[in-house]
Amino acid sequence: MVKPSMNNPKDPAEVRTDAEWQATLAPDTYSVMRKHGTERAGTSPLNNEHRPGLYACAACGLALFESNTKFDSGSGWPSFFAPLAKAVATSTDHKLGMARTEVHCARCGGHLGHVFPDGPRPTGERYCMNGVALKFEPK
Numbered sequence: 800m801v802k803p804s805m806n807n808p809k810d811p812a813e814v815r816t817d818a819e820w821q822a823t824l825a826p827d828t829y830s831v832m833r834k835h836g837t838e839r840a841g842t843s844p845l846n847n848e849h850r851p852g853l854y855a856c857a858a859c860g861l862a863l864f865e866s867n868t869k870f871d872s873g874s875g876w877p878s879f880f881a882p883l884a885k886a887v888a889t890s891t892d893h894k895l896g897m898a899r900t901e902v903h904c905a906r907c908g909g910h911l912g913h914v915f916p917d918g919p920r921p922t923g924e925r926y927c928m929n930g931v932a933l934k935f936e937p938k
């Protein structure tokens with residue numbers, strides 16, 4: 800079960816009602832970020848994004864990942880081996896009958912994806928992100 804509190808923002812400035820989020824976000828972004836959806840693998844244009852830049856939260860704009868931590872995981876979702884400091888928060892999700900570590904934006908609480916312990920060096924972590932939850936800002 801996903802605890803409803805997980806979607807609560809850490810920053811009071813980002814407190815919005817569900818209706819406000821729905822009005823603000825594109826439908827696919829809303830479904831992933833506020834309803835814990837998952838975009839279809841291989842659909843994100845960010846899978847093939849290789850320019851230097853920053854990946855920010857699609858909901859609140861907080862910078863989450865730097866392009867030099869992105870790698871091709873072959874999963875069909877944009878993948879990173881490390882987030883920026885204090886950019887994300889994690890919690891445990893048991894939805895598919897196994898414990899997975901869910902990743903949220905540290906500022907607005909929006910769902911981003913999951914982190915798995917099978918990533919490359921130096922961290923060994925794979926942040927498997929929904930492209931619709933990210934906004935790429937080229938440098």
Ligand SMILES: [Zn+2]
Nearest residue numbers: 856859904907
């Ligand atoms: Zn955010």
